[in-house]
Amino acid sequence: MYGGPIRVEGGIRARSQRGSIGSTWWSRRFIDILERVCDKGRLSRGRAYARRGQVLSIELSPGEVRAAVQGSRRDPYEVVIRIEAYAESRWAIIEESIARQAVYRAKLLAGEMPPEIEELFAALGIDLFPRDLDMDCSCPDWGFPCKHLSAVLYLLAESFDDDPFLVLAWRGRTREQLLGSLADVAGGHPTRVEDVPFADRLADFYAPGATAHRPERRPTTDAPDLLLRVFPPPGDLARALTPAYQELSGP
Known part of the structure; x- marks a missing residue:
């Protein structure tokens, strides 16, 4: 006769305890x-x-x-x-x-x-x-x-x-x-x-x-760093352009 699963201590438990699982x-x-x-x-x-x-x-x-x-x-x-x-x-x-x-x-x-x-x-x-x-x-x-x-x-x-x-x-x-x-x-x-x-x-x-x-x-990635990664400048311009990227991303 089925008596249910053996209880586990420390198992991996879903965070969602009700309703649907998955939010994204x-x-x-x-x-x-x-x-x-x-x-x-x-x-x-x-x-x-x-x-x-x-x-x-x-x-x-x-x-x-x-x-x-x-x-x-x-x-x-x-x-x-x-x-x-x-x-x-x-x-x-x-x-x-x-x-x-x-x-x-x-x-x-x-x-x-x-x-x-x-x-x-x-x-x-x-x-x-x-x-x-x-x-x-x-x-x-x-x-x-x-x-x-x-x-x-x-x-x-x-x-x-x-x-x-x-x-x-x-x-x-x-x-x-x-x-x-x-x-x-x-x-x-x-x-x-x-x-x-x-x-x-x-x-x-x-x-x-x-x-x-x-x-x-x-x-999430900081905005200046993200700009440099998405639009990488050629050669050694990254160091020179970083201050400008930071200014553009400022308030």
């Missing part, structure tokens, strides 16, 4: 795909698992997410979710297309995902968000996806809220790689951005017993 357009886009193709009953139970903190760990790498979920049995279930990670040749085309759009570059440098970027991917004949997910869980549930997979998918969507670059990292491009390449394509120097491992971001993003209150947003 990119996380909602991911959730909409799931809710359109997956069994609603198991998705509902997956949300309950995510909110109870039944997910023990999540590791994201190019093309793959691995997680452990505590169910009703003693040993946690192993979850794997795979999508296509794009090759270097394809990313070179993507980055060149993004670099042509100054507004896209500016938003990405500020830590935002421009809504138009999905259309840019589509125009190149590729998907930003996966249409199909290759998913496996070690549980005996015949449903697809099972509640354990669903819980991990919902937590992924919530993590996309504060770090849209995880969507791109899953496709094979880290934040540091993308922004560095965009600076190169635009004719500037590679942008130095700290590439924090997903596991470390997740540790900061979630906390045991987390509430629906959202953590403080990371500060």
